[in-house]
Amino acid sequence: MTKNGIKILDSDMHVFEPHDLYLKYMNPKWGDRIPRGEPRQKHGQITFTFADGWPVRAQARRGPTDLPPERSKVLTFLQDKQAHLYQAPFKRNYDSVSQLEAMDVEGLDVAVLFRSAPLHTNETFEPAYAVDLCRAWNDWIAEFCKENPKRLRPAALITLHDVNLAVQEVHRAVKELGAVGLSLCPEPINGRLIHDHYFDPLWAEAERLGVPICFHPPATPQQPQVSSRFIGHPNQHLLVNSLRNAVELILAASSFCAGGVLERFPKLKVAFLEGNCSWLPWLLYRLDEYYELQGELADIPLRQNPSEYFRRHCFISVDVDEALVKQVIDYLGDDNIVYSTDYPHIDSRWPHAVPTFLSLPGISEESRRKILWDNCARLYNISD
Secondary structure (H helix, E strand, O other): OOOOOOOOEEEEEEOOOOOOHHHHHOOHHHHHHOOEOOOOOOOOOOOOEOOOOOEOOOOOOOOOOOOOOOOOHHHHHHHHHHHHHHHHHHHOOOOHHHHHHHHHHHOOOEEEEEOOOOOOOEOOOOHHHHHHHHHHHHHHHHHHHOOOOOOEEEEEEOOOOOHHHHHHHHHHHHHOOOOOEEEEOOOOEOOEOOOOHHHHHHHHHHHHHOOOEEEOOOOOOEOOOHHHHHOOOOOHHHHHHHHHHHHHHHHHHHHHHHOOHHHHOOOOOEEEOOOOOOOHHHHHHHHHHHHHHHHHHOOOOOOOOHHHHHHHHEEEEEOOOOOOHHHHHHHHOOOOEEEOOOOOOOOOOOOOHHHHHHOOOOOOHHHHHHHHHHHHHHHHOOOO
8 A cells, every 4th residue: 555655564463352252153062151241332352251250361260259350450541541542443343344444544554463362371271162262263353354355364363272172273274264373372381381392293283384373472361471470569560561471472482492493393483472572682692692501401402593593483573662673683683573563452552653663763764664564474475
């Protein structure tokens, strides 16, 4: 299109799910456990509950008399604060037409669409239930993208509860639904880290299909998350929300680059999304340092420095106001960085995300072109 004079591909644009998504798309066998919500009355995400009103993404109740926990005050506060910007998409209940209109306002040519509230992030859920939550969402987003399949591309939601079920859903999502990416949460699940050999069949299937693994941390999962240690302590929201995504992606990148996954799967592509990129030079320096010091002790020998695995296989998203991206380019180059508006979340700069990024100092026109289109297109195998 584009109003900014340069083609732009949003590598991680979000959608706001409708209140009846799971009632329409989930296997009816789950009955009262099918998530449902109230119709949206103002800008913001839906709180999905079971039939008895208990939130799906809440800690397990301790007894039958427990009251459902309150909605996050921080989320409500920030969504209310920015609601005036979202009057037009709110009137259309954030449907696919409003998604395209929002892209036009910002000047986006193509967007890969990700979940807002992944409901499967509870390691106590039985695998079949967790997978069916993902299947329902994937069916819905595939329909959503039919409004304009060239501009709206789905990233399928995949859970790690059971690797064989995950492989089946990856195959279905890519071959039947047209998914161009796989959205996964990087947190440990039931004692397994993401570089455990248990998950190798999943990485093998993604490699075979040529579809990228996209790690995107969730908020407050019922799985181990490092920043949750601050919950219940002073200034918890400031500490949890500022550290959560970045720390989880640091651990995920370490698992794949130094944990042996990218040694075993030499054609796999991996993205680390919505957690800044400014920490990356330090991490790669640190991993390379210890590879030199004690790489010979690794039980999965690495034939390259961890930083080389990142350069060959990995992509990382930059926040539109992240001025330190210049230092990342100086250290790593500009071939591994992708762009995202994070629409319509609380930290999005929409409808001024693109000009905010273009105003960052010290980034060449060639680097801008790569970050805004070329790298994103290469990550998702999207051609002109």
